[in-house]
Amino acid sequence: MSVSGFPSEQKGRQQLGSILLEQGKITKKQLEDALKIQKEKGGRLGWLLLSLGYISRLDLFAALARHFSLTFVLYSPELVNLIDARLTAKLNISEINTYHVIPISFKDGVLKVATDYPNHPDTDEFCRQRFHAKKIEYILVTDLDLMKLVQKIYGQELIDQSINGLFYRNPQESAYSVFTKRQVVFLAFFFYLSLAWFYYDATSFLITVFSFCQLVFFVTVSYKLVLSLAGARHEQRHIVTKDEVEALDDKTLPVYTVLVPVYKEPEVIHVLVDSLKKMDYPQGKLDIILLLEEDDRMTLEAAKKASPPGNWRFIIVPDALPKTKPKACNYGVFFSRGELLTIYDAEDIPETDQLKKAVVGFQKHGESCACLQAALNYFNANENIITKLFTLEYSYWFDYLLPGLDRFQLPIPLGGTSNHFRVKILKDLGAWDPYNVTEDADLGIRACANGYKVGIINSTTFEEANSRYGNWLRQRSRWIKGYMQTFLVYNRHPIKMLRTIGIVNWLSFQLFIGGAPLLFLVTPIAWAIFIYWLFTHSTSLDPFFPPLVLYIGLFNLLIGNFMGIYLNMLAVYRRGMFQLLPSALLNPLYWLLGHSVSAYKALWQLFSKPFYWEKTEHGISKIKT
Amino acid sequence: MGSARSRPNPISSKALRRYALLSLMVLLVGCGLTMLNLFLYEHDFASRCLLYLGEKALLVHDGKPPRLENMGFSSPPFPHFFVLLANNPFVATAFVGGMMITVAMLSLYRGLTKRYISMPLFSVLLCYLLLSPLSLFLFAQQLPDGILMGLLLLSYYHLFKYSEQEISYDLFLFGLLSAFLFLTKFQAVAVVPMFGIVLAAKYGRRHPLKGLAVLLTSLFPVIFISLSWCYLNWVFLGDPLYFLTHWNALTDTTSSISSLDLQPRDLEAGIKATIHFFTQNMPILLPYVLTGIWIFAPQDRPKKDMALPVFLTPMVFLLAHYMTTSTAMNQDLLLLFVATAVSIRIYCREQMGDSLFKGIFTLTMAISLVMSFWLPCSHNGSEEQLFCQVLTGERKHGNLTPYRRLLDRIRSQDHILMDDTSNYPLVFMTQEPKKFILPYEYEFEMILAAPQHFVRYIIVSDTSSQDRILGRYPLASVGIVPDFSLIGQFGNMYLYEASIQKGHGLHNTRLHEYMASK
Helix, strand or coil, X not given: CCCCCCCCCCXXXXXXXXXXXXXXXXCHHHHHHHHHHHHHHCCCHHHHXXXXXXXXXXHHXXXXXXXXCCEECCCCHHHHHHCCHHHHCCCCHXXXXXXXXXXXXXXXXXXXXXXXXXXXXXXXXXXXXXHCCXXXXXXXXXXXXXXXXXXXXXXXXXHHHHHHHHHHHCHHHCCCCCCCHHHHHHHHHHHHHHHHHHHHCHHHHHHHHHHHHHHHHHHHHHHHHHHHHHHHHCCXXXXXXXXXXHCCCHHHCCCEEEXXXXXXXXXXXXXXXXXXXXXXXXXXXXXXXXXXXXXXXXXXXXXXXXXXXXXXXXXXXXXXXXXXXXXXXXXXXXXXXXXXXXXXXXXXXXXXXXXXXXXXXXXXXXXXXXXXXXXXXXXXXXCCHHHHHHHHHHHHHHHHHHHHHHHCCCCCCCCCCCEEEEHHXXXXXXXXXXXXXXXXXXXXXXXXXXXXXXXXXXXXXXXXXXXXXXXXXXXXXXXXXXXXXXXXXXXXXXXXHHXXXXXXXXXXHHHHHHHHHHHHHHHHHHHHHHHHHHHXXXXXXXXXXXXXXXXXXXXXXXXXXXXXXXXXXXXXXXXXXXXXXHHHHHXXXXXXXXXXXXXXXXXXHHHHCCCCCCCCCCCCCCCCX | CCCCCCCCCCCCHHHXXXXXXXXXXXXXXXXXXXXXXXXXXXCCCCCHHHHHHHHHHHHHHHCCCCCHHHHCCCCCCHHHHHHHHHCCHHHHHXXXXXXXXXXXXXXXXXXXXXXXXXXXXXXXXXXXXXXXXXXXXXXXXCHHHHHHHHHHHHHHHHHHHHXXXXXXXXXXXXXXXXXXXXXXXXXXXXXXXXXXXXXHHHHHCCCHHHHHHHHHHHHHHHHHHHHHHHHXXXXXXXXXXXXXXXXXXXXXXXXXXXXXXXXCCCHHHHHHHHHHHHHHCHHXXXXXXXXXXXXXXXXXXXXXXXXXXXXXXXXXXXXXXXXXXXXXXXXXXXXXXXXXXXXXXXXXXXXXXXXXXXXXXXXXXXXXXXXXXXXXXXXXXXXXXXXXXXXXXXXXXXXXXXXXHHHHHCXXXXXXXXXXXXXXXXXXXXXXXXHEECCCXXXXXXXXXXXXXXXXXXXXXXXXXXXXXXXXXXXXXXCCECCEEEEEEECCEEEEEEXXXXXXXXXXXXXXXXXXXX
């Protein structure tokens, strides 16, 4: 089935191509070009002509109406008024999307339906059974108009499901409640206990706190070292090879949905539009949906100006809180038609064969694989010291740490974009959590918690690294806040989760998702203690650092910082970004002035405005793609 | 949460069996070496190195108070780590040695199955590992030298691999290994820049940035770690270069050659000593010499880039040793030269080409093996010789006899004032560090000023220039220490007992009172 799902033209009817030729909508050369592509890559002729820009959507559907001898109508308020609400109440949005049909009226056993897919193999049978109709009469509408009708009729339900769908499915997996009652009680009890302990024996309390923090740091550093070595060892391993990609038959490729959630990014949207046009994937099998917010006319105009192919769809997400990227993506999923799905941000430049690599990756990983994460990196790495450090961090994360996690089949926290999903599993999992500001990391953990695999593919999407400190802080504080949210969500039933995913996965989750923010918060305190001692040589802190705690603290100070720098040095090798290596020496400062500051901001926001999405400004880099 | 399925992590049963077999072998070999050590100890033999490590571990675990700093910061810390874990130097050395022997055996077996080495060479090497007295002495008694050997061989492996395949994992590991080299033997750090520069030069020709990156990556760990070590010296001892100023004392006390070959520490003397070392031990070093001839001889086939720096490693280490210490190098480190030659033989097997050369190599290895049985036994005054003699029954008692005799003369539980710079075997052999007043304690200097009030016994060593008691009482080596009378001389140690007999309860009481007041 192609994106539109139109079947082969039936015998006896005038062919679509000849209709369009006759109408003067296309030239013979254009028809030949389209037929050639159809022969090589498959796809439906009409949609190929549309994606090549030879015809408009209206032209296509008008021709199809003639081909199928159907009435063709455009969306209008009168059409909406004609629709019998009692009939639409018998259908859910998912069924509409599957069967491409909206019932309009039912009289004397004849069901009149609006469709953008007049000869769908299952629609007829479905409608007969659901509505007990003897005969089905079709009225043709464009796919966009069908979408508009759905939005009009089911608008409230759509937005409600987009926002609260996960919560309805399983409240325990939603960050809607930042803290559950049990967690509040536990935290209150813990706080009270800590106060009492501090009151009666401040020394042992502080020793315990310091010991715990030092131990977490020690374990985290050691763990990351092991993962990095595992990732580095297979540096030249290609999960998906070039030969495997070339062996794919375009005709058998599945429909691929690409969601592009954008908000106030008119300067950069053209970047992604240009990149997607170059994707090595049959255009007829690409279901590209740009998700725009209702109040963002500027980006809509900029997107149109970038001249996207006609088969792309623009969906306006109704204005509703929380105004977040995951909410928009959830909204888009309702309209997705692909078997596979991915997300890109407005400024992304994915490698052209990324979708095909994902297809191969899913074939290799099997049915239990829910998601594949591509690597992220930056095209403006050399712009300034912030972008250099950011690039080092990302390179280390995606080129060494995630492959290490993949080797050991441990939970992989997903990145912000270029996550490739099996749509069915994505829907089973409840898609994204709109209340979680790192919905990607949350989804990766949720997949693991439900027994699915998350893997990686050897393909890169290039983005714009934040080149301004303030902008970087906003972005990073959001990520850390999201990690805190994810940590809270998946520790609502820690024993149950432990039993479900096993001790190793559980520990990995705790270290990555919980340990990271904790260490960012503790780092400035540790440095403050060290600097205080360095300048004063005071022995006032000695009682709080008994020998073992002192030794581990020294180890963390020396070896921990060494590892932070050295692992960042390692990060330059896979991509050959050797000019960045000296910047790795600044890693401790990057932690202190970057991560730690962001972490405190994140902690504050976790209590004051947990769902607030710190918008990252894009298009500010001086380096243009 | 939705339907939940736990996923087992991928450790296959084959891998589990392999690890189990490896562990079993390590256990067997380790137990064997432990029994060897215990047998030797019963016959009054243990290497000074073992005793030194054992004493330091004892001070850490049972010192006054027990803490890590008691072991001092003059010696490289990595070997101490194993002894601290096991709290027993015999067991620690034996199991580390056991692990290295096992890994070496398995590597050789793998080499045999993949036809990197022939069966005759495999047999010779296996005998070298398991039967050669030098090898047994190294792996059973010389923990730092054994670890050094293991680290260098691993470094060779990763360097060759990186040079061929350019996988950053190997470069990264080499960097970490070089840091551990410094933490095992300070002089070993001299080889690291050599490797870094060769690698950098190789890549720098076509890609200068990469060359610089490789240089930085290979040098950064050892630089950082050495600065960290300076920092720790400063934190705990107030002097960041303490380990350098006390270096000589360490090597004096743990050298396996008891007689000192005093020499000026400069390049010229170092080169002379190196040449002398070579000529003295030529039969064992034949494979190494042969490899050197191969490397420097002009040939049609290009040699691997890392062959020359790897070949030079033992020489550089030897030179560094002679330039920084005044003692001869331990004989067991001859095996470093042999192992280096074997490494080059394996990694450069394709470049070596014809079987004639390989045959000659095997022959020189066989000669080296035979000489390894004879040479240690002929070197008078060395621990290797004593080791062989005690092992074969040629001698009934080893190097610990004087210490035992001294300890037999100490009849009471009273405190003993002593500098453990060279007399550490006594502390280890009593297994009672609290009995001794040692330099690591804050009270040492105070008690040294008026020992008659605090201790019953004083032990002085006349061979160590750093013995603080001898420094305070220079006539102790001729039987004169105020308020103390000489009981006897035991080897190079002098045992004194407090002359104020009726007051001996008094000085112990004063010590206990003083300790209690703290």
